[in-house]
Amino acid sequence: MRSKIDANEYKDYILGLIFYKFLSDNEVNYLRSIGWSDDDLKTLVEDYEDKEAATMIEYCRNNIGYFIEYKYLFGTWLLPDSNFSVADLSGALNSFDRLIGHNYKHVYASIFKTLQAGLSKLGENPASQTRALKDLIKLIKDIPTDGSQDYDVLGYVYEYLISNFAANAGKKAGEFYTPHEVAMLMSEIVAEHHKDKQQIEIYDPTSGSGSLLITIGKSIGRHIADKNRVKYYAQELKENTYNLTRMNLVMRGIAPNNIETRCADSLDEDWPKQTSGSEMGKPLYVDAVVSNPPYSQHWDSTDGEHDARFKNYGVAPKSKADYAFLLHELHHLRPDGVLTIVLPHGVLFRGDVEKDNEGEGKIRKNLIEKNNIDAIIGLPANIFFGTGIPTLIMVLKQHRDNDDVLIIDASKGFVKEGKNNKLRACDIKRIADTVRDRASIPGFSRAVSRDEIRQNGYNLNIPRYVDSSEAAEHYDIYATMFGGIPESEIDGLHTYWDALPTLRGDLFQSETDRPYATVKANDVTRTIEQNMDVCSLKRDFADAFSDFADVLHHRLITNVSSVQELTEQDNIASDIFCRLQEIPLVDKYVAYQALSDNWQTIVNDIETIQTEGIDAIRVVEQAYKMVKKGDEEIEVPDGLKGRILPFELVQCIKFQAELDAIRAKQVCVEEIVSLLDELRDNLTEEEAEKYLDEDDNAKFNKKAITAGAKVKDDDVEPETKAKLKEIVRFWNEQSKLNKEIKADKAALEELTIDAIENLSDEDVEMFLHKKWIDPVCEGINGTLSAVFTTLEKTVVALEAKYAVSYNEINRNIADAQNELSGLIDQLTGDEFAIKGLQEFNKLKD
Structure with a gap:
């Protein structure tokens, strides 16, 4: 597509085709589920004179909402004898629009409008357009669309496309896509609030790709077994993004009667409304509202003071619609509902409450006095694509039993990935748990009374209430002049001394005549390791997790066919937290991260096993890699791999002797390379000129050296000839070893393939344990070691700080x-x- 269309339009073609593939696959899978064969599929034609064909059209329209002829199925276009052209896709999209079932119009009508309108941009003529489409179809043929993945497929592809191409097109991608981690945090808050409900309605008035709604719905699904008890309302201004919302919801397997969407301006045209009964036309109230609206956008606030959404709170400025979106959402919230919205920090302090009768200051005051704001969560900067401004999540409710505001500064908890910062699983859980428990944690969170907020003039700026800044480095004047470590700075490590009372005395020697000490331990690491309280803590930790590996094995491996991802992860996390309850110093959220770091690998494997059966573990398949070919990257075969078990894992367990033998030969080759480098460096200037490469004197001239080593006359000095013969001998030995290594690796691969394909049931369990359970347990065990490593570094740094007075x-x-x-x-x-x-x-x- 490069040079044919703008980079920001790539997503419209790719996502549209992925969705069309989904619809085709969905129809085929549905018909196969009622007994249709591949030959039967060929009878799918739009022929109303054929009674059976006409009946089938109506059957599909009534049951899946649409009908696609055999010639227009995505899979048909991939067949070897296919003569696919751009006309086929155009015809397919027109046909799809005509054949939507009556009860499904609100979900599917004009959903391919953007794709259809843009086909002509893919080339100057039908032939070039067809070539571009064929390449796209081949590219996306393996993208999963069956809804079994634990992730939002369209959202994932969308995030990739906007992060790579939207910036090039000068677009603010952050307005359209909420990063998965932020969506997860919002979903955790909503799911916790509604965990006892068996039916729920959720609404996003700026739905974008629909990723927020989908993530919320998935999290709520932990508590509601029937996903058709969740109803989705979505409104989006931009038509192509609105279509993406609908595609995304449909691809997640949500029933059409649970999808209500609208393409309109949420602020200009209030929605959702009741559609039936005596309340018809009145505002619809939902259980949860979630949104990431465009920041500080201009809007038409004319007559806003008379609008039911705003009149009791105030009207947002025309230049900043942030509070307009918030009040619109609050208006549609049920008394027991919850609202989570992403906003810029400016909403916390903009506007003067005393001077302004209208505007943001007044709105903020009214929200506090009406007791709507439940929590404010400050997020890290650079967390959204396309914008580096710091943002926050505000949590609001119509009715609350408490009147304080929980303020959380979560700006310091993240991991850097490229140019962006990313919330880790442990960061998300720490924040969600803090919201749930309304916990006050120094430097992180505080429940602030309404009186204190009033005293601050309704300014909610986070640093006024929570100081998350790191303490400035303190230097003791006396110690700087005369030496010694201040006891006050050692006292600062009280969390260690409280947990390990004897350790301070083992590490430090207090002075008798002044409040200073010295490090008396010659080996700090050894002293910590041998301390009686440290040893006792290690034993307690080991006891706490003594049966943890067995418990995980039973949960994940013995019961692999019935594992449910979200509920199981919650159960395991609760188990970890429970085991750490009496263990000091270890941060339970760091331990949780050890589970999360390995969870996706475990879930992917479980998904494969649940889909294909346990024998999927015994499958060896083709591996692929991407290589550069001209200006393009293409996929090419790259050996074989286990579908679930990596060759390396199997070899380490079953064929360590063979691996050691190969490694020994590789070491010999490395030694030969080193000896050859030494011989090259010892060549005289005359020899170097004759026997090194003219263009690169770091390389040997192989032809000259081989010839020189063979000559029988006196043209070559005996000493030089000896060197040349030595080089040739090393080359021959190196060549021989490399051939042996290649043969040994091939033989080892054959052994590995045979081992995987003939695994016993006991071996299957053992290897799954090695791949899934061991890394989690090792990660958790490492959390205690990390505590002692941090203490050691702190003690050493403290000693060095005042080492020289x-x-x-x-x-x-x-x-x-x-x-x-x-x-x-x-x-x-x-x-x-x-x-x-x-x-x-x-x-x-």
Whole structure:
């Protein structure tokens, strides 16, 4: 597509085709589920004179909402004898629009409008357009669309496309896509609030790709077994993005009667409305509202003071619609509902409450006085694509039993990925748990009373209430002058001494006449390891997790066919937290991250096993890699791999001797390379000129060396000939070893393939344990080791901080000056030079 269309339009073609593939696959899978064969599929034609064909059209329209002829199925276009052209896709999209079932119009009508309208941009003529489409179809043929994935497929592809191409097109991608981690955090808050409900309605008035709604719905699904008890309302201004919302919801397997969408301006045209009964036309109230509206957008606030959404709170400024979106959403919230919205930090402090009768200050005051704001969560900067501004999540409710506001500064918890910052699983869980428990944690969160907010003039700026800044480095003046470590700074490590009472005495020696100490341990690491309280803590930790591996094995491997991802992860996390309850110093969220780091691998494997059966573990298949070919990257075969079990894992367990033998030969090759480098460096200048490559003197001239080593006359000096023969001998040995290594690797691969394909049931369980359970347990065990490593580094740094005092430096300077003076006094020489040195010597005084 490059050079044919703008980069920001790539997504419209790719996502549209992926969705068309989904619809085709969905129809085929549905018909196969009722007994249709591949030959039967060929009878799918739009022929109303054929009674059976006409009946089938109506059957599909009534049951899946649409009908696609065999010739228009995505899979048909991939057949070897297919003569696919751009006309086929155009015809397919027109046909799809005509054949939508009556009850499904609201979901599918004009859903391919953007794709259809843009086909002509793909080339100057039908032939070039067809070539572009064929390449796209081949590219996306393996993208999964069956809804079994734990992730949002369209959202995932969409995120990739906008992160790689939207910036090039000068678009603000952050307006359209909410990063998965932020969506997960919002979904955790909503799911916790509604965990006891068995039916729920959720609404996003700026739905974008629909990723927020989908993530919320998925999290709620942990508590509601029937996903058709969740109803989705979505409104989006931009038509192509609105179509994407509908595609995304449909691809997640949501029933059409649970999807209500609208393409319109949420602020200009209030929606959703009741569609039936005596309340018809009145505002619809939902259980949860979630949104990431465009930040500080201009809007038409005319007559806003008369609008039911705004009149009790105030009207947002025309230049900043942030509070307009918030009040619109709050208006549609049920009394027991919850609202989570992403906003810029400006909403916390913009507008003067005392001076402005309208605007953001008044709105903020009214939200506080009406007790709507439940929590404010400050997020890390650079967390959204396309914008580096810091953002926050505000949590609001119509009715609350408490009247404080929980303020969380979560801006410091993230991992950097490229140019963006990303919330980790442990960060998300820490925040969600803090919201749930309304916990006040120094430097992280605080429940702030309404009186305190009033005293601050309704300014909600996070640093006013939570100080997450790191303490400035403190230097003790006395210790700087005279040495010693201040006891006050050692006291600062009280969390360690509270948990390990004897360790402080093992590490530090207090001075009797002043509040200072020295490090008495010669080996800090060894002293920590051997301390009785440390050893006791290690035993307690080991006891707490003594059966954890077995519990995980039973949950994930023994019961692999019935594992449910979200509920199982919650159960395991609760188990980890419970085991750590009596273990000091270990951060339970760091331990949780060890589970999360490995969870996706586990879930992917479980998904494959649940889909294909346990024998999927015994499958060896073709591996692929991407290689550059001209200006394009293409996929090419790259050996074989286990569908679930990596060759490396199997080899380490079953064929370690073979691996060791190969490694030994590789070491020999490395030694030969080193010896050849040494021989090259020892060549004389004359030899180098003759036997090294003219263009690169780091390389041997193989032809010249081989010839020189063979000549029988005296043209080559004996010493030189010996060197050449040695080089040739090393080359021959290196070649022989490389051939053996290649053969050994091929033989090992055959052994590995045979081992995987013939695994016993006991082996299957053992290897799954090695791949899934061991990394989690190792990660959790590493959390305690990390605690002691951090303490060791802190103690060493504390000792180094005051290792050399100012007095000691002065003494060293004085000693050096005296020594220099003595040396100068011993010098003899020219009269005037001596006088000059004597004057220089006086300078030290």
